[in-house]
Amino acid sequence: MKKTHSLLLCFVGTLLLSSCLSIAPTSISRMGSLDGYKYFYVTPTSEHSSVTGNTYGNKGNVYGSTRSSSVNPADQIASYMMNRGYVRVPEVKAKDAKQTLVINYGDGNYREGFFEDRAIEVTIQILNGETNELLCLCRADAKASNEANAIRLALDKGLNEIFLTRP
Numbered sequence: 001m002k003k004t005h006s007l008l009l010c011f012v013g014t015l016l017l018s019s020c021l022s023i024a025p026t027s028i029s030r031m032g033s034l035d036g037y038k039y040f041y042v043t044p045t046s047e048h049s050s051v052t053g054n055t056y057g058n059k060g061n062v063y064g065s066t067r068s069s070s071v072n073p074a075d076q077i078a079s080y081m082m083n084r085g086y087v088r089v090p091e092v093k094a095k096d097a098k099q100t101l102v103i104n105y106g107d108g109n110y111r112e113g114f115f116e117d118r119a120i121e122v123t124i125q126i127l128n129g130e131t132n133e134l135l136c137l138c139r140a141d142a143k144a145s146n147e148a149n150a151i152r153l154a155l156d157k158g159l160n161e162i163f164l165t166r167p
Contacts, residue, residue, distance in 0.1 A: 026161045032128065032135035034162075039100040040086045041129065045074040048107075048148050069148040073105045073122070073155060080159045092129045100129030107151060109141075119143040122154040124162065138162050 049070040078088050081103070092100050109121040119141055126136040140158030144150040 026138065026140040026157055028136065028138045028161050030136050032133060034101070034126065034135060037099055037101045038087060039089045039096055039129070040078075040081050040103055041089050041092050041100060042074045042077050042081075042103045043105070045072060045105050047072045048151055069146050071148045071152045071155075073107070073151060076152060076155050077103055077105060077124075077159065080156070080163075084163060097130035101135070102127040102129050102132070105155075107154075117143050117145065118147050118150050120147060120150040120154055122151060122158060124155070124158045126162070136162055 047070050049068060082088055086101070089096065089100060092102060104125040104127070106123040106125070107120055108123075120143075121139055121141045124136075124138045124140075125134065127133065128135055138158045138161055140154045140161065142150050142153035142157055144153055
């Protein structure tokens with residue numbers, strides 16, 4: 001009997017450990033200074049939507065609920081930058097290009113955990129608006145109950161790393 005409990009405990013422990021999502025540390029490469037910029041342009045992105053739901057009930061009744069969450073990465077980046085005093089421009093104009101940051105976004109490396117957690121890696125690329133020289137590249141991971149929330153958390157993590165921990 002004791003051997004069965006030990007095996008069961010080992011099995012449950014292994015299951016729990018294997019279900020944990022590992023989150024890589026945020027990585028950042030700085031190739032230039034972000035000082036002296038006044039404007040920013042964010043390349044457009046599409047909205048990411050996530051829906052989660054549950055059903056439960058008995059013989060006579062079935063109940064259920066759903067929750068949806070969505071995020072547009074370009075809008076989140078724009079909000080972050082505007083809150084820090086940068087001015088969003090609809091396009092990069094030649095007269096202001098020297099003072100304009102171009103911000104690109106990408107995501108990938110989706111991973112699912114055992115307890116409905118999802119993890120995602122986002123990449124933020126910042127370029128000089130005049131020369132298209134790469135100034136900064138940041139990769140950040142986050143996990144949440146759905147992809148939209150994971151993207152939101154990863155973006156905040158990456159942007160904070162870029163702008164709040166500047167050398």
